[in-house]
Amino acid sequence: xxxxxxxxxxxxxxxxxxxxxxxxxxxxxxxxxxxxxxxxxxxxxxxxxxxxxxxxxxxxxxxxxxxxxxxxxxxxxxxxxxxxxxxxxxxxxxxxxxxxxxxxxxxxxxxxxxxxxxxxxxxxxxxxxxxxxxxxxxxxxxxxxxxxxxxxxxxxxxxxxxxxxxxxxxxxxxxxxxxxxxxxxxxxxxxxxxxxxxxxxxxxxxxxxxxxxxxxxxxxxxxxxxxxxxxxxxxxxxxxxxxxxxxxxxxxxxxxxxxxxxxxxxxxxxxxxxxxxxxxxxxxxxxxxxxxxxxxxxxxxxxxxxxxxxxxxxxxxxxxxxxxxxxxxxxxxxxxxxxx
Amino acid sequence: xxxxxxxxxxxxxxxxxxxxxxxxxxxxxxxxxxxxxxxxxxxxxxxxxxxxxxxxxxxxxxxxxxxxxxxxxxxxxxxxxxxxxxxxxxxxxxxxxxxxxxxxxxxxxxxxxxxxxxxxxxxxxxxxxxxxxxxxxxxxxxxxxxxxxxxxxxxxxxxxxxxxxxxxxxxxxxxxxxxxxxxxxxxxxxxxxxxxxxxxxxxxxxxxxxxxxxxxxxxxxxxxxxxxxxxxxxxxxxxxxxxxxxxxxx
Numbered sequence: 052x053x054x055x056x057x058x059x060x061x062x063x064x065x066x067x068x069x070x071x072x073x074x075x076x077x078x079x080x081x082x083x084x085x086x087x088x089x090x091x092x093x094x095x096x097x098x099x100x101x102x103x104x105x106x107x108x109x110x111x112x113x114x115x116x117x118x119x120x121x122x123x124x125x126x127x128x129x130x131x132x133x134x135x136x137x138x139x140x141x142x143x144x145x146x147x148x149x150x151x152x153x154x155x156x157x158x159x160x161x162x163x164x165x166x167x168x169x170x171x172x173x174x175x176x177x178x179x180x181x182x183x184x185x186x187x188x189x190x191x192x193x194x195x196x197x198x199x200x201x202x203x204x205x206x207x208x209x210x211x212x213x214x215x216x217x218x219x220x221x222x223x224x225x226x227x228x229x230x231x232x233x234x235x236x237x238x239x240x241x242x243x244x245x246x247x248x249x250x251x252x253x254x255x256x257x258x259x260x261x262x263x264x265x266x267x268x269x270x271x272x273x274x275x276x277x278x279x280x281x282x283x284x285x286x287x288x289x290x291x292x293x294x295x296x297x298x299x300x301x302x303x304x305x306x307x308x309x310x311x312x313x314x315x316x317x318x319x320x321x322x323x324x325x326x327x328x329x330x331x332x333x334x335x336x337x338x339x340x341x342x343x344x345x346x347x348x349x350x351x352x353x354x355x356x357x358x359x360x361x362x363x364x365x366x367x368x369x370x371x372x373x374x375x376x377x378x379x380x381x382x383x384x385x386x387x388x389x390x391x
Numbered sequence: 392x393x394x395x396x397x398x399x400x401x402x403x404x405x406x407x408x409x410x411x412x413x414x415x416x417x418x419x420x421x422x423x424x425x426x427x428x429x430x431x432x433x434x435x436x437x438x439x440x441x442x443x444x445x446x447x448x449x450x451x452x453x454x455x456x457x458x459x460x461x462x463x464x465x466x467x468x469x470x471x472x473x474x475x476x477x478x479x480x481x482x483x484x485x486x487x488x489x490x491x492x493x494x495x496x497x498x499x500x501x502x503x504x505x506x507x508x509x510x511x512x513x514x515x516x517x518x519x520x521x522x523x524x525x526x527x528x529x530x531x532x533x534x535x536x537x538x539x540x541x542x543x544x545x546x547x548x549x550x551x552x553x554x555x556x557x558x559x560x561x562x563x564x565x566x567x568x569x570x571x572x573x574x575x576x577x578x579x580x581x582x583x584x585x586x587x588x589x590x591x592x593x594x595x596x597x598x599x600x601x602x603x604x605x606x607x608x609x610x611x612x613x614x615x616x617x618x619x620x621x622x623x624x625x626x627x628x629x630x631x632x633x634x635x636x637x638x639x640x641x
Contacts, residue, residue, distance in 0.1 A: 239507065239508050239510075240507055242510040242511065242512065243506055243507045243508055243509060243510065243511055244498045244503055244504050244505070244506040244507075244509070244511040245504065245505055245506060245507050246507075246511070247487075247491070247494070247495055247511045247512065248495060248498075248499070248504045250486070250487075251484050251487070251495050253486075254484045254485060254486040254487065255482065255483070255484050255485065257478075257482055258482050258483060258484055258553070259484075259495075259499075260466050260467055260470075261466070261470060261475075261476055261478075261482065261553070261554070262470065262495065262496050262499035262500075262553070262556070262557070263467050263470035263471045263499055263500075263557060264467055264499050264504055265465070265467045268505075269504070269505075272505075
């Protein structure tokens with residue numbers, strides 16, 4: 052009971068960021084009812100994709116936004132999580148919970164090794180080394196003919212005890228529950244002593260060191276947690292796609308995650324999820340809009356997308372969450388609330 | 392003498408290529424004393440502090456804190472062994488409030504920084520501890536101010552408070568008055584004076600009035616070597632010091 056009170060206490064602690072996050076998650080809970088009413092079940096699929104990428108972006112945000120570590124290789128952990136399902140099934144492991152445990156364990160170990168090596172560097176070198184590790188893993192899976200190589204491998208929806216994922220909406224709500232759990236964990240972590248230390252390291256590493264703490268330990272821990280969250284998203288991604296190929300861990304996806312976070316709001320809880328919603332909706336709608344206006348150029352929707360991103364980054368410091376916080380909430384008489 | 396020194400440097404040498412920044416230097420800081428390290432620019436004062444702090448490794452020689460050999464220990468390990476430090480350029484957590492700076496220092500002191508669930512900034516025990524840390528320099532009235540909004544002098548005070556948070560046995564102060572106006576300098580001098588007896592202090596400072604007011608003992612460094620050491624009176628009448636250092640200022 053006290054745990055529940057604490058939860059609501061945190062959500063209502065005058066922090067708009069927390070409330071906003073749970074508002075979005077609540078929105079995803081009722082979304083299927085809407086699609087049912089308007090008879091557009093296709094949109095459930097889009098919503099699942101948004102939740103999965105949002106979850107991965109939330110994981111990356113722990114190191115990128117809160118820890119100031121610009122990792123350009125987190126797609127690798129999504130891929131590893133997804134391949135844990137594919138390879139698990141290849142060897143007869145059909146239980147979905149086991150897949151999740153496996154991807155958590157593998158991503159944690161891999162995150163530990165990569166983090167330990169990469170976090171000795173900073174700045175541009177860190178970006179390059181994380182990208183290098185991700186590319187190594189990408190080409191490893193391209194070369195593994197046994198698991199489909201370039202073509203990838205198809206996957207059956209995993210068997211979750213008592214949950215038949217072939218029933219409509221079961222996968223949707225499995226993803227939703229996992230998203231809520233990740234959001235809950237991150238909400239606690241970023242305000243915990245560990246979380247504020249991580250943010251302090253981003254702010255001034257040498258002062259944290261002068262307090263007698265070893266920054267590397269906190270950075271590695273944060274890196275492992277974010278790797279695990281991306282792995283979890285990846286293993287659910289595999290069940291959603293019913294297919295996995297090296298494409299899932301292509302370096303452009305790492306970039307996509309970073310764009311989602313920056314668009315939504317770096318170092319905010321709601322930012323990555325909001326970013327994922329806006330990013331993927333633009334990806335759906337911009338080609339349609341452009342197609343309606345100038346049909347010949349529908350494929351070139353990125354031409355509009357790029358400037359839009361640049362505008363958000365330039366004018367909305369703190370991304371969309373920052374924009375809502377400083378421009379929109381005050382007009383509604385809700386006052387400006389600190390994101391941090 | 393029966394009391395053991397807090398800090399003992401034995402024959403420290405450090406070279407950068409052809410430049411010998413620290414030349415076979417020995418020095419002791421006794422419990423509760425304020426020991427000032429003075430010398431012209433480039434004398435190797437900060438380099439020496441860095442070697443005590445652990446950010447630089449001496450080529451040879453030993454650093455002993457309360458009789459314990461620190462050689463080979465990392466910066467955080469030396470902090471936990473009892474060293475506190477303020478830097479030449481203010482080194483505080485700019486993106487946080489004054490109180491939050493104190494809270495982070497407090498849970499670092501308690502060894503509780505690896506806790507993942509309870510919110511740190513609303514924890515009553517941590518807040519009490521942080522207020523105690525800030526009270527020492529009279530900053531608790533500014534608790535809710537963002538550090539980036541603090542005046543320069545206040546940031547220096549905050550840094551001193553953070554350096555003192557873990558009740559170190561040795562405090563390294565690298566130009567605490569640097570950039571401070573006369574009022575701030577005066578306040579800082581009083582606060583450092585108030586720490587006398589609680590902690591041994593190794594002080595680098597260019598403000599000679601402050602040095603002469605605060606220092607129990609002085610060590611004069613020129614080109615990495617000690618040219619004189621003693622009380623304020625001894626040093627101010629020392630001919631070698633006058634020509635090598637103080638004489639330059641006139």
